[in-house]
Amino acid sequence: MSWVILTGRQNDLDHAATPHKIITNRDYLSHPALFRGQRPKVINLSNSYAYQSRGYYASLLASSRGHRVIPTVETMIDLSERKLYEHALPELELALNKCRKDLDGEFPAKVCFFFGIGPGRAWDRFARLLFDWFRAPALEVHIKDNSEWAAIRKIGFHPLARMDCTEKRRFTHCLETYTGREWRESKSRTPARYTFATLVDPAEELPPSQISSLRHWARIAEKMGVEVEPITRKDLARLANYDALFIRETTSISNHTYRFARRAQQEGMPVIDDPLSMIRCTNKVYLDELLAANKVPVPPTVIIAGTSDLEHAADTLSFPLVLKIPDSSFSRGVKKCADFKELKALATEWLEDSDLLIAQKFIPTTFDWRIGVLGGQPLFAVHYLMAKKHWQIVNHRVNGKPEEGGFKSFTLRQAPAEVVETAVRAARCIGDGLYGVDLKETRDGIFVIEVNDNPNLDHGCEDSGEKDEVWVRLTQWFLDRLERQGR
Incomplete structure (x- = not known):
């Protein structure tokens, strides 16, 4: 069971209007064992959310039972007095007034929004922002409009008991939209925890x-x-x-x-x-020093803090060399320099936006190893092949679609043990999450090029070697941590 709807009275909402379970807030409060072993999402449609009312206690106890609920008690309190939500009004009023050009005439005195959906598309921007601020099933916004600027007089809940037939039809449609499942293709066979x-x-x-x-x-x-x-x-x-x-x-x-x-x-x-992990992995300067300090093999590297460092980089690394912006990703901000003229021109341009650059020895290979590491253990192994007639796995053509190289998958047992062990050592320097470690295998040894905090993980590519075990282990990583927390 995914969704549970709480109402003040049994007949407040037509049971035929939704496939979800509908019970009264009184029954929900009186039977704490309901939905034990499940983790339903609760939509609290009580007719009153006043402090210490049944509606208030329903959301309060839903939280204690580990059920996800809207509105939360915090939202109820926020909307109980204008002074508690007036900090949100400047941003909301700005979005509201941007709707004017799409509306005919002046703003109405009152508008109702259901699950972040307004009465028409002209309200979309404001409706989403309102729902971001106050996540509640049904809200009414009172507006004062002087034809030049619309101000919000009041934001409050709009209970089922006050809805007319037209509003109830729109409400049930919005409820269906909100509770819809984009990825779920069939009814769950196992109750979701x-x-x-x-x-x-x-x-x-x-x-x-x-x-x-x-x-x-x-x-x-x-x-x-x-x-x-x-x-x-x-x-x-x-x-x-x-x-x-x-x-x-x-x-x-x-x-x-x-x-x-x-x-x-x-x-x-x-x-x-x-x-x-994001902080550590997205900055290649930090990453290079971290890996080197932990004796993980990396290509010869020079940190460039200004154009005065370029000659040192050229002498140390020779040409061609690779120049990188510290927070580059997907082969963007990574260029090969054939000579000093190219190096100086590119470094001068990039130093306009970044105080530091990285220069590394160019190590040509036809592929990079990518070893996925999850929770400090290897997850998958794959070759990323270089893009056609290019030295990187992605060729970002000017004014064109990026061209990617192919891939070749391996089981973890098929991958060289030294490659896998080096990747795991590198990932453990970062943390306990999911990482993609890029390595080059050469005659001179194995070198870690970088550790990615946001690695590709696609069905038919990264999981080709270990099959669905990749996804099972990913799911279990989350479950283990949730269960240790007692959630």
Whole structure:
């Protein structure tokens, strides 16, 4: 059972209008053993959320029972007085007034929003922001409009008892939209104990996992009592209602992926990638020194803090050499310099935006080893082949679509033991999460090129060697940490 709907009275909501379980808040409060062993999502549609009312206690006890609930007690308190939510009004009013050009005439005096959905598409931006601030099933916003600027007079709950027939029809439609499952293809055979959020950007050109691969994971996780649900950058306010977070967007310290990781950590949720791993892996300067200090073999490297360091880099590494921006990813911000003229021109350009650069000895190979490491243990092994007529696995053509090389999968037993052991040593320097370690195997030895905190993981590629065991172990990593927490 995934969703439970609480109402003040048995007939407040037509049972035929939704496939989800509907019970009164009184029954929910009186029977603490209900849904034992399950982790339902509770939608509290009580007609009153006043302090110490049944509606208030229903959300309070849902939290104590480990059930995810909307609205939370915090939301109830926030909306109990204007002074408690007035800090949100400037941002909300700005979004509200941006809706004006898409509306005919003035704003209505009152507008109702259900699960972050307004009465029309013109309200979409404001409705989403309102739901981010106050995650509640039904809200009413009172507006004062002087034709130049619309101000919010009041935000409050809009209970079922006050809805007319038209509003109830719209409410049930929005309820269906909100509780819909994008990735679930059939009714769960195993009652879900946990729900994992997976942060994705459907428009990303080179995502670390394709949506089809995450659907594959969802089917495997379902058999282990886990629901996998997609979320996007707009869902930060919803994050606390999940049990764990798996970030499947390209991570960056300067964008929303880091905020999601931090919020998950603050909520005590197991998260891949965790904030510290992101900090450590996304900066190649730190990574080079960390690996070298732990005697993990890396290519000869020179840190460039200004153009005065270029001659030292050229003398130490010779040409061609590779120049890198510290926080580059997916082969972006990584260039090969054939001579000193190229090095100076590129370094001068990049030093405009970065105080430090990395120069490394160029080690030509036809492939890079990628060893996946999860929880300090090897997870998968694969060759990433260089893009056609290019020295990197991804060729970022100017004004063109990135061209990727192919791959060749191996079982962990087939991969050279020294390659796997070196990768595990490198990953353990970072942390206990999921990492992709890139290595070059040469006559002079094995070298770790970098450790990625956001490694590719796709069905039919990285999992080709170890098959579904990759996804089972990924799911179990989260479960082990949840169960240690007693969640």
